[in-house]
Amino acid sequence: MEITILLYDRFTALDCIGPYEIISRIPGARLRFIAKNAGPVTTDTGMLSVVAEAALRDVSKPDILLIPGGPGDEAAIEDAETLDWVRRAHETTKWTTSVCTGSLILGAAGILKGLEATTHWSRVARLESFGARYTEKRVVRQGKVITGAGVSAGIDMGLTLLAAECGDDYAKAIQLAIEYDPQPPFDCGAPSKAPAHLVDMVLAAMGANRTENEGAAA
Secondary structure (H helix, E strand, C coil): CEEEEECCCCECHHHHHHHHHHHCCCCCCEEEEEECCCEEEEECCCCCEEEECEEHHHCCCCCEEEECCCCCHHHHHCCHHHHHHHHHHHHHCCEEEEECCHHHHHHHCCCCCCCEECCCHHHHHHHHCCCCEECCCCEEEECCEEEECCCCHHHHHHHHHHHHHHCHHHHHHHHHHCCCCCCCCCCCCCCCCCCHHHHHHHHHHCCCCCHHHHHHHC
């Protein structure tokens, strides 16, 4: 089982490291981080780099493809080589997956057209511009395509994928092993639960606005 996690400059670390902790435990799996060019790839904070073991040209037919999100997603979307590689890989994957705004890269590659999908709530309009149908679910499965919502939802996406591949009991065992039993200190993890001033604060920090994201932030 060949698992590939596609990195690009300014990706969000937890988007890929969360599901990595889960799907790397698929029996017989070989998991590699890859990027347009092999070598260190820096996250959105600039304080962490993950080493891409291989370049796009070195990997052709992964069984599982995972694309994380992050502020660098637009540069990836505009990169023809990256999108062409994603399209070709998707043709033969068993599972094509994303976390957060990684779904925008899938969308730009034409993979989500006509499908339900999710993304970070601040980028709903951008997702729908690619022909996807946004849903506020934390994880969305459409055939072999699985999309996860923002950042921390990558853990849920990973467990969903693990259950589909290895069965519920195996996925539950891994959930127990990593003690994934979320009990957040605040009930404020979605725009529908957060006060308006916090929604606006986050949108401003992300360079977005409420008008573009009314469906998610209502």
